[in-house]
Amino acid sequence: MAQNTFPLASRTKLANGLSMPTIHLGVYLTSGKETYQAVRWALEAGYRGVDSAQMYHNEKESGKAVLDFLSSQDNVNSLKREDIHFTSKLASNSSYDTARKAIKRSVKECGLGYIDLFLLHSPYGGKNARLESWRAVEDAINDGEVKIGGVSNYGVKHLQELLDSRPRIAPMVNQIEVHPFNTRTDITSFCQQHNIVIEAYAPLVRALKMKHPTIVALSKKYSCTPVSFLPSALQFILLVEKPMPVAGVP
Known part of the structure; x- marks a missing residue:
């Protein structure tokens, strides 16, 4: 079975060499x-x-918590800004200028100097809006405001559309809901083929399936709790076809 422990310090390598x-x-x-x-x-x-995300309306609080932690006595390992990975997401796809300004606002709002991973939160808005918003992400990366670009809730059609546009910078991450009850193998297989890391949100199924008979039975079989079994099952799903990096947002 796949690894059933995930140290908090572990990292996932991306196709661009970053992690x-x-x-x-x-x-x-x-x-x-x-x-x-x-x-x-x-x-x-x-x-x-x-x-975090623009739609969550908590970039400021998240960023302040990071900065306060780094400057506090609780930072026993002397971590620096570059040791903390901050993600945010574009609230909606529209024009290039609107998206570019929104990214700048997020950088300012979080107060961290730059955003490690910036995602297009959804494929809504139509083809032109999606591609123009991605162009804004590319320029934000080139200008040092963002380190890594990616997408969220993108299906195969949307991913293929973006790749067909021959972007200057390819998406490194696709954050989608994926777990043993929502495997989305069409998307995960496509991402495997194109070196896009799947970042799974709700990998614990929002704690709604902890008493599911199959989860309970398999947890007993592998001598673990349901909450530790689910991430292992998710990793196994994504390893079936070939090894694939995966990250999670519980």
Whole structure:
């Protein structure tokens, strides 16, 4: 069976030679003090990746928590900004100028100087909006505002469309919901073929399947808990065809 432990310090290598933490803290549906405290506690516990978005309205709190942690006594390993991986996402695809300005706002809002991974949050908006928004991501990377570009919730059609446009910078990541109850092998296979890392959000199925008979039975078979079995099952799914890097946002 696939590896059933995922050290928080582990990293996933990308096709461009860079890497990102294998496990991130997702701050969806949190705000204000809740976001700040969650990020602080996560960093103190060993997390090195934080996943935010413009639509979450918590880039500022996430960034402040990162900076406060780095300058605090809790930073026992003397970590620096480059040791923490911050993700944000474009709220909506539209024109190049609108997307470019939105990326700049996110960089300013988080206060971290740059964003490690910036994703197009969805394929909504139509072909032209998708491609123009991606062009804005490319320029943000070239200008040093973003380190890595990727997409989220993209299907095979949207990925093929982007690759067919011959982008200057290829997407490194596709963040989608994928777990044993939503395998999406069409997308994962396509990403394998094109060296795009799958970043799985909701890999624990939002804790809704912990008592599912199959999950309970397999957890007993492999002497682990359902919460530790699910990430292992996810990794196994993505290793079936050929080895594939995977990252997760619980």
